[in-house]
Amino acid sequence: MFQRLDTRRRVIGALVIRELHTRFGRENLGFLWIFMEPVLLAVAVAALHGNYKLPISGNVQPVPFALGGYILFIMFRSVLSRAETLLEANRPLLYHRPVTLFDMLLARSLLEMVSTGAVLFFLLFVAQYLGLAEPIHDPLLVILALVLMSWFCFGLAMIIMVASHESSFFGRIIHPLLYLSLPISGAFYLLAWLPENVQRVAMWVPTVHIFELLREGQFRDFASDRLDLVYPIVCSALLMLVGYAAIRFVRPRIELQ
Numbered sequence: 001m002f003q004r005l006d007t008r009r010r011v012i013g014a015l016v017i018r019e020l021h022t023r024f025g026r027e028n029l030g031f032l033w034i035f036m037e038p039v040l041l042a043v044a045v046a047a048l049h050g051n052y053k054l055p056i057s058g059n060v061q062p063v064p065f066a067l068g069g070y071i072l073f074i075m076f077r078s079v080l081s082r083a084e085t086l087l088e089a090n091r092p093l094l095y096h097r098p099v100t101l102f103d104m105l106l107a108r109s110l111l112e113m114v115s116t117g118a119v120l121f122f123l124l125f126v127a128q129y130l131g132l133a134e135p136i137h138d139p140l141l142v143i144l145a146l147v148l149m150s151w152f153c154f155g156l157a158m159i160i161m162v163a164s165h166e167s168s169f170f171g172r173i174i175h176p177l178l179y180l181s182l183p184i185s186g187a188f189y190l191l192a193w194l195p196e197n198v199q200r201v202a203m204w205v206p207t208v209h210i211f212e213l214l215r216e217g218q219f220r221d222f223a224s225d226r227l228d229l230v231y232p233i234v235c236s237a238l239l240m241l242v243g244y245a246a247i248r249f250v251r252p253r254i255e256l257q
Contacts, residue, residue, distance in 0.1 A: 060215065060219050067127060069211060072116070073187040074116065083108075084175075086157075152210065152239065155242070156243070206231060209231055
């Protein structure tokens with residue numbers, strides 16, 4: 001058993017390195033671009049929201065609010081959009097028996113989670129240094145939100161990967177759907193800002209609870225009375241089970257030639 005685990009560890013590590021080389025290369029900024037791309041996007045969004053007055057009291061400040069929401073959404077969008085092309089881009093690797101579709105997706109998801117976490121904490125520290133944010137209230141809650149979002153994305157990405165392989169139409173509509181999901185994801189609002197009837201609808205979106213958890217970790221005076229951690233955990237587990245079953249279904253149908 002330990003030998004199998006060691007093999008999995010080495011395979012996933014090699015896939016992470018391959019992903020870095022494939023996506024960012026060794027020229028110019030190289031690996032640094034994995035951090036620079038979300039940094040530039042998040043700073044632009046934070047600048048747009050910097051002068052907004054948020055509709056609740058407390059220490060929920062606009063710049064860290066926008067940074068946290070958009071950076072986590074970048075990870076959500078990146079993992080799911082790249083899942084659509086993962087199988088075609090890595091098809092030759094399936095000639096190697098130890099490499100599985102699950103490993104490919106896990107390596108990519110781990111890379112996104114680590115880079116997103118590094119960017120998030122770096123930018124929140126810079127915002128604090130510039131006087132635009134208070135210190136992070138509970139870093140462990142922020143990390144938990146990051147892990148939950150990664151898990152949710154991983155399960156959903158498995159389904160998207162298989163669906164895109166089986167249907168070219170699905171592969172074409174996934175990108176517009178991801179952009180349309182931004183307003184309902186919870187990245188730029190709190191449940192407390194919404195009318196009661198809208199809150200009940202928004203609470204069916206798993207990512208809303210993850211973003212509420214992120215805000216609790218970021219801001220000392222914020223506590224969500226609508227947060228339900230069990231719901232996104234159950235959704236993520238179900239997505240992972242369905243995704244794994246879908247991978248098992250599609251693997252014999254993949255032609256390596």
